[in-house]
Amino acid sequence: MEDRDILALYWQRREEAIRETDQKYSPYCSHIAMNILADREDTEECVSDTWLHAWNAIPPQRPSRLGVWLGKLTRNLALDRWRARTAEKRGGGELPVLFSELEECVSGEAGVEQTLEKRQTLEAIQRFLGALPREKRVLFLRRYYFGDSIEELGRRAGRSQGQVKSALFRLRSQLRDFLREEGILI
Template structure:
């Protein structure tokens, strides 16, 4: 059972077992980095958040109580660190809007794969942070509705509302605009 193996690994990692530490890093770091990358749209910042998330995890390990799945807790920490950074960005640049996805890139034939990926990434980064988080957790990280709601500390209904708005915006920017051109 994932929960039990989580606990076993965490206990061993807390005691300084190098193999358990590495197993935890290998298992959970890609997900943390994925969330941070999608939320922040910046590789260096995403790496900083990933490192900070694990530093907090290492500090918390000795007193860890399995009230939730370790990944849920870890992703919540990562998400909150992303929120903090996004708020700081707004404080520093209050009038500067984030880059919007360019919907006037031209016909689909003209878009190569890299441009298309960039347009999707930009569109996600431009979403309001909670919509971006809902989309990242559900559509990109594959969390269940319950897990994603737990990570965001909201109800499943609120999660659905955020996700619906996020996908509607992306549809408008990435599909409708293109179909109209």
């Protein structure tokens, strides 16, 4: 079913909307959640939460890209679930490795995030991504948005894990230098 038809079901408050969303986007959202949570049961619950949030948000929202919107929702919910699980000392998964890699680009100190600073940093990251060749941009986002493993990225690109690690290392260094040049001290 096309997205506009699924959205119409939400707006008509018909429960088939959830069934159709699950049928079309469950694999995609599950992949995002699984990369973060590394637990099948938690992933299933997280994706179910996503459908519930979507049901509550549409209407009034009408996402222009339903798949991307659902993926972002899943990612946020999975991160919150992972954070709660970590508080119970059962975090796990590859997320700490991802965080540690990204810390090379920033100060590493958790600070109070100001809305203006976040927006400036986000805009700088957008410029950084926009100027990257497509292949590098995709690699960066597959790792740091989708949370794909090094092994998976290597398989996808037809490269060795060492080559993928080197490419990601260079991208992180470039982002760090770019943010500094932009005067963004985070």
